[in-house]
Amino acid sequence: MSRQKDNKSFRDIKAIVLERIQSGTWAPDAILPSESALVTEFGSTRTTVNRALRELAEEGYLERKRKAGTRVLRAPVRHARFAIPLTRVEIEGTGARYRYALIGAEMRDMPDWLRARLDLRGAARAAHVRALHYADGKPFQYEDRWIVEASVPEVAEADFSDTGPNEWLIERIPVSNVELSFMATRADQTVAALMDAPLGEPIFTAERLTWLRGQPVTFARLHFAPGYRMTTRI
Amino acid sequence: MSRQKDNKSFRDIKAIVLERIQSGTWAPDAILPSESALVTEFGSTRTTVNRALRELAEEGYLERKRKAGTRVLRAPVRHARFAIPLTRVEIEGTGARYRYALIGAEMRDMPDWLRARLDLRGAARAAHVRALHYADGKPFQYEDRWIVEASVPEVAEADFSDTGPNEWLIERIPVSNVELSFMATRADQTVAALMDAPLGEPIFTAERLTWLRGQPVTFARLHFAPGYRMTTRI
DNA sequence: TAGTGGTCTAGACCACCCG
């Protein structure tokens, strides 16, 4: 049979199923009809029905188990998805003018807390780079980053005067693993001075740890200007 | 041809392609071979190759366009994914004992800032519920929530003494839209007292706005105990 | 206009797991 107007695409099926969940037709904990039953109802094939249900499960609405069937989740396990763009892109995306300023960059032995954090034994050298990102002339983000020399040897000769260390890294290192944390910290002297904020001001802070194939590449602490909100719609 | 040992599953293909991206075999901006070329290389069918590439694109590694082909993204648009569980589930997941305490609940007219936030015109009543969630006897999260009566009429008779308002809501309302924000705030008198923290302490705070089919349902502000980190691996 | 990805049909085998 060729594709008819009344046949349902996987998007149609997703929409119909979601509507039935949200309207309560299929209440939490209810078991949906099997794929083959839905194939009959929607007049499509298992491939299509399967894709619709699989995606709804990925989105946290359904739980699927062989033999047990497809169940409507009581509390949809919603996942917040945050895009993690380059700071420059994030700023330009709001229509603001981006400016970058290097505060300092030097090669150092890594402090103990950082070696512990990166799970590195023995001494290791790293570039310690500090920089400010401005939006429309106002401080937007203070970046305090370490780049492990063993993983990125060219870092010893890198020049960060014009390009942020993150953009520099992205040109060279395809990342494989990232651990990302968000927290609220207190503005210390450095941050307060750079952000033009009172000492002790609550600062939205992100920590980012990056590995390439098991090797630690970089650790960054990103301090956002007071009032920053990270927002997403799900 | 039946499935042979040397045939590749879509997972195999994903892994191989990802390895080629991360090793630089397929550098940023490079165009991958077309699906049919990969079908020849991997000895599978387009359905399988397509699923592998489609998922890698969803994960932010590739960009796909008809006719233009599949391109390796320079800066992988990585997405942090945070599971948003019930507070009780989050606490119990760490192995800690969960305890809930209601602080106050009453029906009120919504304040102006909230009506603006929910895009509601005219007066509207809502339940204002405040509650504390404990982990192993220590304050973990202070929840300050408004529930719109027009969207959930039963809320006027609800009893939140034993069950948190979030769990209560989930039993009744399948959500459709959520806006989630994270920020750093300063502990005010209420939060400081409840969290046993100094006034002005930086507090990791989440705001959550929920709609059902365009109707605002609830607005919650969740204040986490000092030191809270939200972490994810991507 | 030609080549690429997007999606569908039709059918099949299999892994898992509940009863």
Next chain:
DNA sequence: GGGTGGTCTAGACCACTAT
């Protein structure tokens, strides 16, 4: 044991868009 979802093959038509 048997029903369910997981995934694959083989082939097809179509939509988009770079050239």
